[in-house]
Amino acid sequence: MEALYSKLYDKYNKLKSKKISEIEEIGHDQEVKFVNYATASDELIEHLKSENERLEAQLNELHSEVDLMRSSRDEYRKLLNDECQKTKELFKEVERLQNLQQQEINSILTEGNSNxxxxxxxxxxxxxxxxxxxxxxxxxxxxxxxxxxxxxxxxxxxxxxxxxxxxxxxxxxxxxxxxxIMLQNLLESLVGMKFGFVDEEKGLCLSAVHQSSGYSFSITWVSKAAEQEVELLYQVLSLGTIGGVAKEWMKEEIMFNLSMWPLFVKRVSQVIGM
Structure with a gap:
């Protein structure tokens, strides 16, 4: 019996040692897995922290850009309001100058006709x-x-x-x-300019005014000998608001043949936008 007990005890010790070894092995594996998990978690946390910091910096930069855009928008809006006000004042001044110019031209026409x-x-x-x-x-x-x-x-x-x-x-x-008079009115409506005639010492003078721009000029009929072609003398009175787009020849005194009159009207119409 004693020998049997001894065998059973040895067998028990072997099983116990085996179980302890298995438990220790499982515990070691779990410990390794936990360490790996903790390491991965720490790395992920660090990555998320750095990403969060990057996004916060980007957000702050976007906030700065938005503030700058708002400031620029307010500045541009102020400049636009100032330009609109200046444009209104400029239009009023142009209208006043056009009225003064028209009055001067009418006065010149009336004085020339009265003579x-x-x-x-x-x-x-x-x-x-x-x-x-x-x-x-x-x-x-x-x-x-x-x-x-x-x-x-x-x-x-x-x-x-x-x-x-x-x-x-x-x-x-x-x-x-x-x-x-009816033909003159039809011509004015077709060309878009007002005409008047003045009899001057140097010849018959045609005065033309483009009312929307204030551009005005005179055409003088220069009489020639019977065998020569009649010539027209162009003189600018005022460029009005087309000074920036006017051709150089429109600012000077020029003389051309009567046959070139249609071409002259065409070139003037292209500039004043008729």
Whole structure:
């Protein structure tokens, strides 16, 4: 029996040692896994911390850019408001200068026409004035008591006394006007400029004004000998608001043949945008 107990005890010790070894091995494996897990966790935490710091720095940079953009936007908005105000003031000044220029041109036209007017009495009470090769003007008494008169400009055409009755402009109670005035109005609406005629010592002068830009010039009819072609003298009165885009020849005094008049009108129209 004692031998049997001894065998059982030895077997028990062997099993116990084996179990302890297995448990120790399992514990060691778990310890290694835990250490690896802890190391990986530490590395991940460090990576996340560095990534967080990078994102925070990027966020701060974006905040700085947004603040800078807002500051720039406010500055640009202020500059835009200032420019708008300056533009309004500039438009007002341009309009005022255009009005002054138009008044000066009208004054020049009126003064030039008053020097070339000659009157003659009619049996019907109308007063007509005309000149051969110069501006024709019709004046009509509208009030016998005050002697007020109406004055209109007409394109100069040499005519006989009989032809004057049908082509010279009359302003009567019915409000009729001549075909020359109608053609002049149609030409103004087509070209986009206002025209006026002045009889000067050096020849018949055409004054043109582009009202939207203030650009104005004069064309003088230069008479030549019978065998020579008529020439036109261009003189600028004011460049108005097209000074920055005007061609060099538009700023100078030039003379050209009558046959080049359509080309001249085309070039001017291209510049002023008609």
């Amino acid at each position: 070339s007017v000659r009157t003659r009495k009619q049996k019907n009470g109308d007063m007509q004035l005309g000149s051969f090769g110069a501006t024709q003007v019709v004046l009509e008494d509208t009030s016998a008591g005050y002697g007020r008169k109406k004055l209109r400009l007409q394109h100069p055409v040499p005519q006989s006394d009989d032809a004057n009755d049908s082509t010279r402009m009359r302003v009567s109670s019915g409000g009729c006007i001549s075909t020359d």
